[in-house]
Each structure stands twice: as structure tokens, then as C-alpha cells.
Amino acid sequence: MKHLFTETFRTPGWPTWAQYLATTAVVTAVLLVRVWLGPHLSGFPVLLFFAAIIVCAVLFDRGCGIYAVLLSAGYVAYFLLSPIYSLKVASPSDIVGLFLFVAIGLATVTIIAAFHSTLHNLAEANTRLAASEQEKDLLLREASHRIRNDLTTLMALVKLQYRTVQDETARAMLAATADRMQVLARVHERLRRDTSKTTVGSYEFLSGLCNDLRTSMIGLRPVVIRAEVEDHALPQDRAVAVGLILNECVTNAMKYAFPDNRPGIIAVRFRREDDALVLEVRDDGVGVAFDGPERARGTGLGQRLIRSMVAQLEGIYDIRPNGGASGTVVTIRFPANP
Incomplete structure (x- = not known):
């Protein structure tokens, strides 16, 4: 199922005619399987068609899901309900059953469409978040690089002053200042982002x-x-x-x-x-x-x-x-x- 939902981010890019043609092929294939298994599935004419509806709704858009529901209902009425090879359904119980099949199928398509929308929204949010994180990392590296360069420049000036000073106390203070700047520079050299x-x-x-x-x-x-x-x-x-x-x-x-x-x-x-x-x-x-x-x-x-x-x-x-x-x-x- 995970791979099936992954496909939903690819198949909507298909041309509309290709999506509806694939939907027709899926529903027709289910009909052929249903006819082949007819002796073993008597009394359950619509069962396998729910699988076709779910697959088409997941792989394609809501329109293809609705088309799969209606096409499945037509196939059931024409090929599987009495009288055979006619869209007219004789039994009132079959009419009610077919109506319920269409209603449940449309509800299933609507729910899957909602999942589609949620998945796409999450994908877009993840994309924006990843772009934002990359931008933050870039800004952090740039800021750290500039601060490190500034500290290096200051250390060079302090050391230059150190060479020109004769007083030992002043020289010790300048050396200690340069060492402390080195600590700050090393901190910025090792900065990394951990969550926020x-x-x-x-x-x-x-x-x-x-x-x-x-x-x-x-x-x-x-x-x-x-x-x-x-x-x-x-x-x-x-x-x-x-x-x-x-x-x-x-x-x-x-x-x-x-x-x-x-x-x-x-x-x-x-x-x-x-x-x-x-x-x-x-x-x-x-x-x-x-x-x-x-x-x-x-x-x-x-x-x-x-x-x-x-x-x-x-x-x-x-x-x-x-x-x-x-x-x-x-x-x-x-x-x-x-």
C-alpha cells in the first residue's frame, strides 16, 4: 500500500486520456476475473469491483475514481445481474444492492481523494521545510565563515601589537586575548544545526x-x-x-x-x-x-x-x-x- 500511495505522485502527471484508458482497462480486467471466478463467487457480483475502484482512485484523480464506480456498476448490471446482457435490472433487491454499491463506491472515492489532498499537502510542506532548512544551513555557514574571518583578522592585529610591545605584562595580556579569540573562532568553525x-x-x-x-x-x-x-x-x-x-x-x-x-x-x-x-x-x-x-x-x-x-x-x-x-x-x- 505504501508503494501504491507513492505512485499517486507520478500517475496524475499522465495525460487525461491515458488515465481514463487505464481506468477502463483495470475495471475490465476485474470483470474478466469476476466472470472466470463466477462459480465460486455466486451472490457477490460487486465484491471484486471495489478493488478496482480503490486502485483507480489511488493511482489517478477523483474523476477516474467516479468513472470506475459508474463503469463497474454498468458492467455488473449488464454482465452479472439478471437479465444478462441488458442494463435493465429485474430484481428489486439487485437494484437496491447496485444502488448501495454506487453509494459506497462514491464515498470510498471521496475519502481517497481527501487522502490524496492530504498527501500532496504534506509533500509540499516537506519540500518547503527542506528548502527552509537548507537556507538556514547556508546562512549559518556564511555567518560563521564571516565571523571566523573577522576573529582571525583581530587575532592577527593583536599578535602584531604583541610583537611591538616591550612590557612583559602587556605582552602576556595580549597573548591571552589572542588565545581567547582562538577559542571563539574554533566555536564558529564547529557550529552545526541540531533541529532548531x-x-x-x-x-x-x-x-x-x-x-x-x-x-x-x-x-x-x-x-x-x-x-x-x-x-x-x-x-x-x-x-x-x-x-x-x-x-x-x-x-x-x-x-x-x-x-x-x-x-x-x-x-x-x-x-x-x-x-x-x-x-x-x-x-x-x-x-x-x-x-x-x-x-x-x-x-x-x-x-x-x-x-x-x-x-x-x-x-x-x-x-x-x-x-x-x-x-x-x-x-x-x-x-x-x-
Whole structure:
């Protein structure tokens, strides 16, 4: 039946004469089958003709369905009802039966025509929806491309300024600004549409961000960044917040955890736990004294940025020593479905 309804989107394109000729052929074929099966179907002269009416109404239009009803009624009266080979029907009960056949046949055609209309409306709606979705995807790609280009231009200007500045504090601030712009650019590089929302896949985004940090910050230093990231769809604003937090945490670890070219590992994990998403950045560096360094007290700009992003995620921020080992663990936990 599914394939039969699929045909309804093709056969209405046939010429009118071809549709009515095919209807005549179908009804005539049913008559021949009915005559052949006559001994086995005595008392049911109209039964098989309902199949012909349904097929013609489904494959063609309402007019062909009505024509199939009337042609079937004529065939039944002429070939199957007494007197045979005459359109005159002798039995009152046969007249009533033939009238009911026509009425039920016309009702069936009307219902199928309604289905036709509904199917065509759905097909047109799906076509418009598909065109709309393609247009939205195109606009999203175009907007993301332009924003990414603008951010790249800004990063180039910041880095150019970085080379001309001699003050180390100013240079550090410009470098941090460029890194944060890189996070925003990577978000727009990974944008995709998920139903009605714009999302970023966490695996590609955070793994790529770790690769960027590994390339830009480590260089020849004996420090390894390991990323273990599950793939979850993050809305654009949450992806920005998570990316900035990760950038600040890894940057802080590189600055403070491995002095004097000390070797070490920075392990990044992003996973789902029950109804929460968890970002964890763990290093095996020298650790921190929580009443001493600026990194632990949280008075620096990076720490303020982290706390601001955590508040935006409606999450919890925790920083503590790495259990019984050396180093520090930063954990961000926030609702998976805000």
C-alpha cells in the first residue's frame, strides 16, 4: 500500500486520456476475473469491483475514481445481474444492492481523494521545510565563515601589537586575548544545526582546542596534553563558556605547574555523569598552596573569567590538590540540560 500511495505522485502527471484508458482497462480486467471466478463467487457480483475502484482512485484523480464506480456498476448490471446482457435490472433487491454499491463506491472515492489532498499537502510542506532548512544551513555557514574571518583578522592585529610591545605584562595580556579569540573562532568553525538549535560537537571542539593549545604553548617543553572527550551537543553559548574555561585552565597549568622546564602531563576529561556534564583538568605539576599563589586565591583575570563562565553555565567550580599525588585538579560540573 505504501508503494501504491507513492505512485499517486507520478500517475496524475499522465495525460487525461491515458488515465481514463487505464481506468477502463483495470475495471475490465476485474470483470474478466469476476466472470472466470463466477462459480465460486455466486451472490457477490460487486465484491471484486471495489478493488478496482480503490486502485483507480489511488493511482489517478477523483474523476477516474467516479468513472470506475459508474463503469463497474454498468458492467455488473449488464454482465452479472439478471437479465444478462441488458442494463435493465429485474430484481428489486439487485437494484437496491447496485444502488448501495454506487453509494459506497462514491464515498470510498471521496475519502481517497481527501487522502490524496492530504498527501500532496504534506509533500509540499516537506519540500518547503527542506528548502527552509537548507537556507538556514547556508546562512549559518556564511555567518560563521564571516565571523571566523573577522576573529582571525583581530587575532592577527593583536599578535602584531604583541610583537611591538616591550612590557612583559602587556605582552602576556595580549597573548591571552589572542588565545581567547582562538577559542571563539574554533566555536564558529564547529557550529552545526541540531533541529532548531545551533550546537557544537564537544569531541571535535575540545579535542581540537587541546591540539591548538599543545601547538601554541608547549613547543619544546616536556609537557604532554592528553584529552579524553565524550561527544555531546553543546549549544553555542555553552560551547563558548566551556572552551574559555578549558583554555584558562590549561594556560594556568602551563604557567604555574611546571616551572624550570619540569616535565609533566595535563589531562583533560569531558564526560557526562548522570544529569551533569563534567570538565576536569588535572596536572601532575608542583601543586599550589591555597593561601599563597595568585592562581589558587583566584584573584587573577583568568580566574575571574573562569568563575564568570561557570556562573553562566549554572555550574560548580572546584579546585584542589591532586589527591595524594602532586599537582592540581580543576573540576567544572554543570547541568547537561539547563
